[in-house]
Amino acid sequence: MNSRYYFALLFAVLSCVLKYTNAHYRIWNGKYRNIEKSPYLVSIHDSGMYICTGALISLQMVLTAAHCVAYSRGNLIVVEAGITDLYDTNEDGQMRGVESIHHPCDYNPKTGHMDIGVIKLHSPFKRGSRVEIIELCDTILNLGIKMRVSGWGATSGDSERHSCTLQTTHVNIVPTQECAPMAATSGKMITESMICAKRDGTSPCQGDSGAPAVANGKLCAVVSYGKGCENPDYPTVYTDVNNANVRNFLSDAMSD
Incomplete structure (x- = not known):
């Protein structure tokens, strides 16, 4: 293990320890999720640091947000599957390097349009009780439909530290009009590639980018x-698959 990765890992572990000594760093009305209940989830790391969540759409393909990987060096990214706790060395996770990164040619980081990315791994993960693929939706979702969102993002709006577990x-899906004021204050816009969702008292947070x-x-x-x-007035924006x-x-990306 090189020194850069070692110190990044040490910092992350200490952050987790400190977090669990402060009650306000628990996810806002979220719950602990064992990876066996969502075995398609993977964590994405850049230079030894966790950056985003992703999902296995094949044993060699990871779906995430474009902004997570579009400007990263593939040789510094590692994807890990089969773990609940990012830093529990007793968990039997699988790690893979990256062969290639794909994002749409019309992805626009300023507006958020087409914020979708695919990572092709050097080799496939091995399927098991903690590692499995997930199918993509094949029907249009109506307003009010409930969606499960899981990730290792921050557990408080005032925290920059991600969750260890x-x-x-x-x-619930809401009209995209509800996202428009929030998008405008963020310098972005709502496009046809997006849907919006919220639920009072809970939401994804920093570090949950790319989460399915x-x-x-x-x-x-x-x-x-x-x-x-x-803030219940601010829905989260999602890229609609x-x-x-x-x-x-x-x-196109999966046929590469």
Whole structure:
């Protein structure tokens, strides 16, 4: 293990220890989630530091947000599957390096349009009780549909530290008009590639970018951006995997 990775890992472990000594760093109405209940989830690391959540759409392909990986050096990214706690060395996780990174040519980081990315791994993960793929949604979701969102993001809006253990919550799809004021204050806009979701008292947070939103057992959207984590007036914006342009991109990326 090189010194850079060692100190990054040490810092992350200490952050987790400090967090558990402060009650306000628990996820806002979220719950602990064992990876065996969501074995498609993976954590994405850059230079030894956790950066985003992703989902296995094949044993060699990870779906995440474009902004997580579009400007990263692939040789510094590692994806880990089969773990609940990012720093529990007793867990039998699997780690893979990256062969290639894909994002849409019309991805726009300023507006958030087409914020979707695919990581192709050097070699496939091995399927097991803690590692499995998830299918993509094949139906359009109606307003009010409940989606499960899980990730290792921060557990408080005023924290920059991510969670050591996997956390989960549910949100409901709301009209995209509800996201427009929040998007405007963030310098972004709502486009046809997006859907919005919220639920009072809970939400994804910093570090949950790329996390899958799952409905009826299928992956329907990917966390893109939000504004704060504890304000019911601010829904979270997701990239919609049912959008025709998104599906075309995914089809091309997976055939690479």
